[in-house]
Amino acid sequence: MKRADQVLIVDDDGEIRQLLSVYLEGAGYQAHVAAGGEQMWQVLASTPVDLIILDLMLPGEDGLELCRQLRARRDIPVIMLTARGTLVDRIVGLEVGADDYLPKPFDPRELLARIKVIIRRARSFPEKHEADRIATIHFNGWQLDTRARQMRSPQGVTLSLGSSDYLVLRALLDHPQRTLSRDFLLATVFGKESLPFDRAIDVCISRLRQQLGDNPRIPNLIRTIRNGGYLLNADVAYQA
Template structure:
């Protein structure tokens, strides 16, 4: 018998944590809970978590900042919960790396369906790619060597990457076929906020485009940049 998927519920409301934990355990899942970001990180260190249900509106570190931090080190799927249901909140949440979004109040049955859908989608990947941990990442007949910080072209040419180009490519590989905004990329590649005339990310994208195949990095109007192929992570 296969081991049940392990879910982590992160919410500052103890009643919601208890209600969801009991409901999802009854549905056959292993469930852990956390009241804030500190406890979430501790749970992630102690357990292999298959999916995180993360509340957006929490005091201190909110769900967006926690999801952003998580995406730098993990591809664990995230479903965000929030009392704010506006389109812009949903877009920001998905942009930060959430896999799905459910506004409060909600029916636990709908959350259960969404959990099943996200887990089925993630587990259907040929390799549950962990770009953040892999030694090699293949994409459209190219290969990134994360240890040497080099790209191997389909014809066997080795391309060394500068620090900013490497960090940009890693971010794009972590979110294939998903547009990433200029602000998001600027913050994570150069660790600074956007200013109206800052074109550093555009210059970085331009350099990568010159080194890679045409069309691999696409400009998505009003959304940002996107890697247009699937990725497969491996240790060899």
């Protein structure tokens, strides 16, 4: 019999821990709970956790610090929860390694949908020790050579990429079928917060669409998500 996916809920609010654990177990998951970092590490020492739901506002070491520590030690997907839903919080949470971000209050059905997607994505992605050896990424008939930073079209034509265009494309390929905000891409690629009229990411997206033959008026491969950002609409495969 296939084991149930193991989800660890780290939140100092006992009511939230109880409600989420009951809801997730009703959906077929095995739920574990922790009130803070110390209990989280105790659970991880004895349980093969598949995903962590991590509250940002924890006493002692907060969720951001715990997420940094997790990324240094483990390769477990993290969904960050917080009552602070500001743009800066979302960007910082994603930058320290969270796979997704959900502000409180939230609909448990939305959280469940995100858990399913992230666990499925994590299992399709190479293990961390293999990631640095990825030489080629395949998507929509294209091949990206990560060492030469060149793309090869389905017709066999090789195209070179500028540094910023490559980094934007790589971010999209690392998070397929997921909306990435302009602010997150700007911080990831250029290491800065966005300004009201900063169109650097939009320019990169425009160049990528042109090279990939993605109709800029009705793009299908790199989609514009209204009030969200950009999404890579393709299955992705990795080759060492």
